[in-house]
Amino acid sequence: MSARTIRIVSLSEMTHGQEGDLFALMSSKEELTTREGKPYFRVGFRDAGREVVFPVWGDSPWAEECRRSWTPGVFYKLRAVYRDTSYGPQLEVRKIREASDADRCDGFDPLMCLAQTRFDREAMFDELLGIARHKIPGEPLSRLVQSILARYRAELLDCPAARRHHHAFVGGLLEHTLSVTRNCVFLAERYADYYPDMRPPLDVGMVVAGAILHDIGKLREIGGGLAEIAYTPEGELLGHLLLGRDMLREAAAETPVDAETLLRLEHVIIAHQRLAEWGSPKPPMTPEALIVHYADDLDAKYHMVYTALKEDNNPGPLTSNKNILRQRFFRGGG
Amino acid sequence: MSARTIRIVSLSEMTHGQEGDLFALMSSKEELTTREGKPYFRVGFRDAGREVVFPVWGDSPWAEECRRSWTPGVFYKLRAVYRDTSYGPQLEVRKIREASDADRCDGFDPLMCLAQTRFDREAMFDELLGIARHKIPGEPLSRLVQSILARYRAELLDCPAARRHHHAFVGGLLEHTLSVTRNCVFLAERYADYYPDMRPPLDVGMVVAGAILHDIGKLREIGGGLAEIAYTPEGELLGHLLLGRDMLREAAAETPVDAETLLRLEHVIIAHQRLAEWGSPKPPMTPEALIVHYADDLDAKYHMVYTALKEDNNPGPLTSNKNILRQRFFRGGG
Amino acid sequence: MSARTIRIVSLSEMTHGQEGDLFALMSSKEELTTREGKPYFRVGFRDAGREVVFPVWGDSPWAEECRRSWTPGVFYKLRAVYRDTSYGPQLEVRKIREASDADRCDGFDPLMCLAQTRFDREAMFDELLGIARHKIPGEPLSRLVQSILARYRAELLDCPAARRHHHAFVGGLLEHTLSVTRNCVFLAERYADYYPDMRPPLDVGMVVAGAILHDIGKLREIGGGLAEIAYTPEGELLGHLLLGRDMLREAAAETPVDAETLLRLEHVIIAHQRLAEWGSPKPPMTPEALIVHYADDLDAKYHMVYTALKEDNNPGPLTSNKNILRQRFFRGGG
């Protein structure tokens, strides 16, 4: 069999019986025993559009290698036959080895194996930067926010918004941040206009800056590289609210704003979850913090409802309550 | 002193020592005793911009008439001298009688004695009607909402949004409803655009209709006429969520929409408070209900923060926690 | 073997090794895989007294038909051998087809396949109607309640009281309603007698009417036919309290009572769960609503305790906490 006949294919596009070379991320590996006590492994491989989970029995030729060296979170090049079976999609592995940088010339890109935002990440980043530039009237505050965006550009392009709750995919944090920021631009301008006599007046730039930075601490809370979302020790022991405030203060040491502006912005970050049981040590105590909280909470909850509707396969007009919100949703009579 | 020299004045514009004829609403009347046991009355009179509360001692010439016939919620014509004293503004009453329709030719208008919205009520109503006409794509639903607005136009122009919590003034319900609706137009269009693949897709018209109608039941919950905000028996025993749903169903009997649309809209109304302890028998189970909840909750809370900042006179950078949210707010050092 | 030798038998009376023809409701069907990945089905069939759950392996002659067409909630005629095995009762299916109206002459009756009340349903209905006639002193209110009972007679004879929580069987709603009503007749008469000076006096007829109607909305909340209890969309989105109030108001449009009586009765219905987290938008605000709440809550909880004691098979004097109340009960050493 010549190399010619084996094409590089994408896992998510393979059809029943097709053999191909493909790049995939090992997404899971569990050691199990049958009820009779025979040990075997259940392993998962995925690309951006499909995940395949299948058993490696003790008498498989891969059994020993699977046990010894296959590692979740690592990218592999496989030659395999894909089959749709009555117990789900399966791969019959013919060859397998770790993918390497050299494979990039064959088209390997780790991102192609990961769930990611539907939107162009660079364009989203540029839009966010544009908002920081044009919608934050105060020059020092605008410069401070821009400097933070510039400093963390690379991480922002990749980071998910959460491990599980919402926007749990590459670029998810950026997508969520941009969406919250758009809400905030609208709401801040509307309420500044609505209550012109509020004293002190609503600080539109503070709302926008708070929206952009409210979840920035997730860059330090979530670690583990692209392939595996995990919380860092400081993420677990301190939480992203405190870590985001640290990042703001570090940046402000170099790009200063006046003390009260900095304090108000720190408060927006640590108060944006609003309730103590959601991790905010203080509730929103400024109108700016209040708006950021609502804009953020709506965006996160809406994504959860969207996902609940999408992933549910309950028959009838209502979803099951097996979703992140533990609640049924009405889909209707379609 | 001839009647010529006494001008009709507005209570809120009177200056120390000025005598004038004025129209005012009796806003309160309490029977008290001094610590020594001498009975007296503390009475209040107000117009849209000022409230004056003063004692009527037992030896006052008005003592008997005050006890017998002065009634809170009634409009009076007074001739009185206004004084700023060290214990607040006071009126020295010279003459007093109930105001009547005949006084309208002297410029009496009950509304001038009541706190009311800063905005032009007819213009707000027209804007709301315009939104119902142009931002609800489905013809039957749009017509239904327009018919409800038309039917309750007069009440909507007057009704406050609450007795105490927020927007507690003439036209307050209309002002709040318009503000929530503007939020919803923006948010519904944004999220419909953001998640084009949601199934079923977000129904923008349903969000807008829900925003317009979410508090409509307050027209039946709050009674008592312009001069006095009180809850009706059905308001107390059933609440505005159920009453608003009734009003929707009555209108739909004449201007029908399909059954599922009606059901979804009823749900938006009864779920808009979200939590059981706030009176919603069901949480939001559709994306439309979720958006209306957030838009409403933010608008109400923002008004409370605005009011807390405005009415607080605590010295220093923080307000006291003596406000509707029982929480301190940061005013800052400005 | 001639057809003569096969008797129509009842599933719940079959003995080990017996072959027979029987009518049964398919109560469940799950697609599973063995750990080795072999797909199979686990199916359940039941009559009023017994449920049998057994596997249909991939190599069974019924495998294909089971996958393609057997449907939970449908009634079947089976010829089968019944066996008590160490892993529970099993059926070895010989023949199977859907039951039809023609089978009624062979004694098929859907009700015989369903769990149902121990009591005569018509007699219970008549007793309830008698109470409505004799224990509601006010003529208009008595007529209104009677008209509602008459209108919904057929549904009331069948409907369960809940999908899971209590009285989850045919006629369960009627049985529960009658029991609550009996409690209420006693309690209302006792407390009216106990506090003759209460102002306004306790309205005994209102308590009785409220008892009869408190759960009437379940007729619209629970749908899905006899064989399968499911909540309707309006049941999920609005809940039976609001739907029951609708049914009352619809009836009152034709059999009127005075406005305050209607409002008080609506309140009894929507307040009978008492707590917001149980779905009541208002707590009981009249003595009548209070009595109905207690009578209802006790009856429901007592049924749960009864069921917990009955279904538990924990050894020793205490039940496990695997019951609807998540609590252990004391059975004692008897």
Added chain:
Amino acid sequence: MSARTIRIVSLSEMTHGQEGDLFALMSSKEELTTREGKPYFRVGFRDAGREVVFPVWGDSPWAEECRRSWTPGVFYKLRAVYRDTSYGPQLEVRKIREASDADRCDGFDPLMCLAQTRFDREAMFDELLGIARHKIPGEPLSRLVQSILARYRAELLDCPAARRHHHAFVGGLLEHTLSVTRNCVFLAERYADYYPDMRPPLDVGMVVAGAILHDIGKLREIGGGLAEIAYTPEGELLGHLLLGRDMLREAAAETPVDAETLLRLEHVIIAHQRLAEWGSPKPPMTPEALIVHYADDLDAKYHMVYTALKEDNNPGPLTSNKNILRQRFFRGGG
């Protein structure tokens, strides 16, 4: 004026301007200062039907004696003039001394100065004893309950059911206990009849015994004599549930029942409040405990609603929420 002309009168029957000799309980005495700093006393005297609260100014002839020796909780004989004034009923004291046993021949009876049950206390006790005799089928249990009633007869005739919450008057505990017991006789017989197959069957005698004894611990929790309700140290530190169980166990040491019966009855007593936050260390774990809980809770709450309606003087169809349940009640327009 000769002593002849001064009749012994009852405080609650005195009319404006009448002078008389009367017996009264001093119900309160507070030392206050006017805003100007002048010290005075506000004292209260009451009989069963009326309480009069009035100031004793510093320049009163009684000022010194009031300060030095008048004591709340003590009974006095007064000669006084009664006046209805615009700041409530007042007494102008002419003579005052402590009442003594010698006054009994003039008709003095401490009970006539105290709020007490509307019902004949001896008759209630006899009815309760009759229920213990006839409605508890098990001979040993019936004898045990009768022995407890006999032992505590005197205290039961006097004790209130609570300091504030409900039935807070002489004989209140007996009245409440009898009412709960009547509820329980009915409910126990009904549910025993309704679920004849429950295992173990409902123990009607246990429900009745539990009803009679559920609050017996209040005899040790509430102390302070007739004139003043106060909690004893053991009442505060242990609570009436534990104290009532002690009383039961002490009696059972002399009038024994079998161990399981005693344990079940102890459980009814300590579980009758149901919720931990109301003081029950265990929730009801037997059907008997469940019934006693509901019968008790309804009776207590009903009394609170009755009192709320009776003491409220809010105008309009609803009471205020200034009552023990912190909730508004609907009185209606009737």
Added chain:
Amino acid sequence: MSARTIRIVSLSEMTHGQEGDLFALMSSKEELTTREGKPYFRVGFRDAGREVVFPVWGDSPWAEECRRSWTPGVFYKLRAVYRDTSYGPQLEVRKIREASDADRCDGFDPLMCLAQTRFDREAMFDELLGIARHKIPGEPLSRLVQSILARYRAELLDCPAARRHHHAFVGGLLEHTLSVTRNCVFLAERYADYYPDMRPPLDVGMVVAGAILHDIGKLREIGGGLAEIAYTPEGELLGHLLLGRDMLREAAAETPVDAETLLRLEHVIIAHQRLAEWGSPKPPMTPEALIVHYADDLDAKYHMVYTALKEDNNPGPLTSNKNILRQRFFRGGG
């Protein structure tokens, strides 16, 4: 093979392939079916240091005997081969019979089959008795506590502190009690010294007595013998707080202390859980009760954290949240 060659071995010291005679407690027995429907048993045997769980298949020579007579909670003598397999440690049973007192001469001791405290139980008891003797200044109270310790010595040496939550092993109650008591000796002496002017002064002896007796009721709450921890009926229906108070009162009837001392000590026992939802009918109302609560709560929680860290096998710096506290703990990278 002669009996000589088979040594009595300890289960926890057996090595792969070793055959030996051993004593073990049957710790569990479950009847299961394979997915294919074949019934089998999963049984567990344990000694103090190791538990082995293995299947007994239907075709095993022990199948019938296992089904019929093997009983959890019973001690057995086995001859078996021990194997470490890829699905955990296994026993291949050659012979099996119940252990008897006669086996004690071969070294059988039930305690060697049970998890137990790491500490010398008699030494702990002696230390506790020494504290009762030397650290409780008041002679009567000291004697009372000593008498209780003496009376329950045997049970205290064996009883676990809980079925599951903490110190769930032989001698666990004693270990926990001693640890709490040591904390209390320190804290009571420190705070007595710190606040010499408190009135009444802190009663150090009361704190120490309370620490020693706070959980004594577990001796009546937990039953079932050494081999199986189970709650007694009185444990379930009344709880160890009330039972411990009973034990104190019984002892005080013979070794009296003054009434207030007894009452205060009863209060320490019933209030030591502090919160109603944890079972305390009253919160700590004396400084002594407060100290005992904190000393106890810390000791129990610390044991839970210790166990969570010990039993967790999550990779990385954090434990999973699968522990009694449902929370992750930080282990760190050390």
Added chain:
Amino acid sequence: MSARTIRIVSLSEMTHGQEGDLFALMSSKEELTTREGKPYFRVGFRDAGREVVFPVWGDSPWAEECRRSWTPGVFYKLRAVYRDTSYGPQLEVRKIREASDADRCDGFDPLMCLAQTRFDREAMFDELLGIARHKIPGEPLSRLVQSILARYRAELLDCPAARRHHHAFVGGLLEHTLSVTRNCVFLAERYADYYPDMRPPLDVGMVVAGAILHDIGKLREIGGGLAEIAYTPEGELLGHLLLGRDMLREAAAETPVDAETLLRLEHVIIAHQRLAEWGSPKPPMTPEALIVHYADDLDAKYHMVYTALKEDNNPGPLTSNKNILRQRFFRGGG
């Protein structure tokens, strides 16, 4: 009268009728009106042992000066006559002016006007420093803690532990910190000894360091100078947990420890309140944080009980529930 005859006296030692010169802090000033509407001021002056509150009537010679310039939080020198009156202690002011540094030669010391710790503050500080030196085994951590103590020595000597809750007096923070640290030294050593096999082992130095630093953020949370306890804007908007962590990190930038040690110590600080509703964004996730939490909570609560017992003047064996814990305490009959 010559200056000779007027001695400098201490307010708390003045006797009825005595005239003297004294230094006092103005502790309060309220503008009130009598019921008749006459405005007056109620002012308070205090030294460390006594507070005197008295009216300044509108016709007093000090009325104008009081209104215009007397300021709470400022120290004054007064010449005044002290009187015990029936409405509390009073001062009749003869002369008054602000105290100045020049008065120090007459013995003026601001601290003599303030409530302060009973203990020698320098000695407490030295003890704390000694513990940091000797009880933190790790050299870098010990040096870090010492450096923080040295840096904030002056503030620590003065700062109260809270505005109201506990240790609300000069040196209160130091006293509380030392007490918690002593508890922690004992507990950490005990539990390290008790569980030698815990992995990782308990870090005694971390517990001690955490105890010393747990409340250090209060130095930035509480501001306003000696004379008036007020929260700073950063105290309100961020809270002392976050501010204390900042102070630790700033110090660690100059006196470094390894990263994990720093992270663990930050966690002890931000987790020491344990519950989200008390302001901790994370619960204790290390055994060290757990111990610090308990040691702190006990010390704070004990102080509250001590204060409740001390300040209560309820007659009888129980205090009222008018204290910071809203709970009655048992004082007993001793």
